[in-house]
Amino acid sequence: MFNKIFKIIFLFVLALGVSTYNAETADAATKVMWGKTELKLGQIGKVTILTDTTLVKLEGDGSLSTVRAMKKGEEYRVYSYKNNHGGLYGLGGGSFVQKNTKVKYETPSKSKLALLNGPAFNSGSVWEGTYTANQGETKVTLTVKEETVEFAFGPTLGNPTVPEGKFVMFYEYDSVTGALSLEQGKWIQKPNGYRMLDMVGSVSGDYYTGVLLDGNSVEGKFSVKKIK
Structure with missing residues (x-):
């Protein structure tokens, strides 16, 4: 033992x-595709935009500022998650999308992760x-x-x-x-x-x-x- x-x-x-x-x-x-995006090491999930929304940045004072528009049907890799403002999915580069009904969050299956390795x-x-x-x-x-x-x-x-x-x-x-x-x-x-x-x-x-x-x-x- x-x-x-x-x-x-x-x-x-x-x-x-x-x-x-x-x-x-x-x-x-070998590239591992997951929907429209390529699965990457360090990625914890992805979000699919269900309704037009905005990409935001978390400022030093805790407020959110708009970076650009995000269109319905787009998919983005998620690398982190913060509890601020009801939940923020980190998309890399200091940018986030808010957790709400406008987005769908998913995690990769074990079979996808196995292919990635x-x-x-x-x-x-x-x-x-x-x-x-x-x-x-x-x-x-x-x-x-x-x-x-x-x-x-x-x-x-x-x-x-x-x-x-x-x-x-x-x-x-x-x-x-x-x-x-x-x-x-x-x-x-x-x-x-x-x-x-x-x-x-x-x-x-x-x-x-x-x-x-x-x-x-x-x-x-x-x-x-x-x-x-």
């Missing part, structure tokens, strides 16, 4: 650390890269099955003495946040002196990065890229 809690906490901390990276790589991901850690995908542990740099290939992952490791050009090995892992993946943990299962091909490790990290676009764990001890880092 403690080990499970530790992994959850570690994933939360790691997610905070990679949030900036996710924002920087968003432009490289880029390619999923889906069955049939293959990921390749390297990890570091006691033996030094090691090649790793992750082949995703329906309920398990096949973890295969071996030598690299810089570290040719690493033997080949392979074992089964079980995984938990949150396609919305990108958090992904892999837990050791059973050996398929075990070299002498080697042990299985767990993996905890985050998927962002075509990359899965994080750390290797032996119980609650961090044994190394890894980075793999989706190749299939």
Whole structure:
């Protein structure tokens, strides 16, 4: 139980650390359309204008000033919300639209958010890269099955003495946040002196990065890229 809690906490901390990276790589991901607008990272919802209204700015003294007209049928991304003046949806750039019957507010579905996070850690995908542990740099290939992952490791050009090995892992993946943990299962091909490790990290676009764990001890880092 403690080990499970530790992994959850570690994933939360790691997610905070990679949030900036996710924002920087968003432009490289496939566009996700939501109605008339493109869904963006950091967006909490959208408003659809039901009746002509006005875009406003919240002044320093708390009053509202008009920026421009907003026409029926237009859609806008919402990035924040304030309770002032009965409710203000923040559209970015210091501009707001008031919460009333003239606008309709919606939040994105989990399926839309999952698409926004880029390619999923889906069955049939293959990921390749390297990890570091006691033996030094090691090649790793992750082949995703329906309920398990096949973890295969071996030598690299810089570290040719690493033997080949392979074992089964079980995984938990949150396609919305990108958090992904892999837990050791059973050996398929075990070299002498080697042990299985767990993996905890985050998927962002075509990359899965994080750390290797032996119980609650961090044994190394890894980075793999989706190749299939």
